[in-house]
Amino acid sequence: MAIKQLIEAPLVVVTNREPYIDERVAGGIRTIQTAGGVVSALDPLLQEIGGNWVAWGSGNADIEMSSGGQRQVPPERPRYTLNRITLSPEEVQGYYAKYSNQGLWPLSHMLIERAQFSRRAWQTYRSVNQKFAKRVSAVSPPGAWVFSHDYQLALFPAFVRKTRPDVTIAHFWHIPWPPLPIFRLCPQHQEILRGLLGADVLGFQSEQDVEYFLNAVERTLKTTVNRETGRIDWQGRSVHVKSFPISVDVNAIEAMVESPRIRRWVRGIRRHVDRRDQILGISVDRADYTKGLLPRLDAMKEFYTLYPQYRERVTYLQIVVPSRTEVAEYRRFYEQVEKKTQEVNQRFATNGWKPIITLPHSLDRPRLMGLFRAADFAVVSSLVDGMNLVAKEFVAAQVDKRGVLLLSETTGAANELEHESFPINPLDPEGFANTLHEALSISADERADRISAMRKHLEEHTIYDWMADIFLTLKMAAQSYV
Structure with missing residues (x-):
């Protein structure tokens, strides 16, 4: 796979959803590979180069099958480590059901009448993002590349940056980014921006999403934004913001x-x-x-x-x-x-x-x-x-x-x-x-x-061009700190 030639450091993938789920069924435990573009692209890559994948362990047999929170996958021919984050029912409600899917999801899709935010759910969302960051910090080798994903983990990049300044982080936001007047309806919109700016590379689906995000950063955080290059000066670093339209194989x-x-x-x-x-x-x-x-x-x-x-x-x-x-x-x-x-x-x-x-x-x-x-x-x-x-x-x-x-x-x-x-x-x-x-x-x-x-x-x-573009941008970002 040509993409692996672009990757010059150990790779750690971070998603809310895990690539393999262990489910208890009649007669035993069945391991199911989840569907989706990200899994179908990154699972074969990690099988080839090795590495770590960190995700919420949502299967009813995940804990049983994960010694110390880790599972070697694929089960039939282990090639990399799946690190499962265990969430309590209260954490699932606050982080996933409420703040992510009743707050950020409708707001990002500009359906403001459906958006519901609560401070209690926010605190849970924040603590779960910290939990992800703690695990990633623990399993990431020195100088690792961390590739995290989506609106469930908006605070994650900044949390990792605090404890592991040696890693290089790319975060891809899969859903739309709303215009500033709508984004401001999120009570914690400034914290969301600061969380994402912990990344070295921020990816969005479209140029419009990039424009909306840069506008939000410039007007909300009052920091320098270079719209021609898509770079943001933030806390002594340059954050690269770019459109990477995802595709299929x-x-x-x-x-x-x-x-x-x-x-x-x-x-x-x-x-x-x-x-x-x-x-x-x-x-x-x-x-x-x-x-x-x-x-x-x-x-x-x-x-x-x-x-x-x-x-x-x-x-x-x-x-x-x-x-x-x-x-x-x-x-x-x-x-x-x-x-x-x-x-x-x-x-x-x-x-x-x-x-x-x-x-x-x-x-x-x-x-x-x-x-x-x-x-x-x-x-x-x-x-x-x-x-x-x-x-x-x-x-x-x-x-x-x-x-x-x-x-x-x-x-x-x-x-x-x-x-x-x-x-x-x-x-x-x-x-x-x-x-x-x-x-x-x-x-x-x-x-x-x-x-x-x-x-x-x-x-x-193709989706491989999507990955190659992201990793090439991440590679340049990593080199800029050498």
């Missing part, structure tokens, strides 16, 4: 959908669809209010109303995975999605045909990529999204070049794919319906041209 997805098992899976789906002269649409989301699920259902209702010729022809499969079920608001939201889906189906369903099919659980990754390959169109209609890798996964899986992508203009992915996808406003149901009609009306050649152009972009901007 195109070759791995292609290999997945071309495997014999998935090819058979796709052929079976297409035979069923083509035999009935159907058009298959798909969306894949966690049951989260930022993903635009309820407005999307309004748009599908509008589509079947305005274009009755598509009734009994367009079947829309929505995979909606329950998320953060420990938060009552998320449970209520999932119930709302179910109710609105039933309303659309009751209005338009006929004998033998239902317009919207809901799959309330995730599929294994190969079969999900197979569904993307089989689909005629995909919808990504997030209200706001840092990137949204579903859009890129759909494009990568479209090796037959049959599908079209309807993509919210307010996702990070739209910055890269807006010219070949069909842009939609998630809050404009009639415009959404008209765009879907337009997308389904183009020729097969135009569909192939659009997908080909997007695939070419992804082949030139």
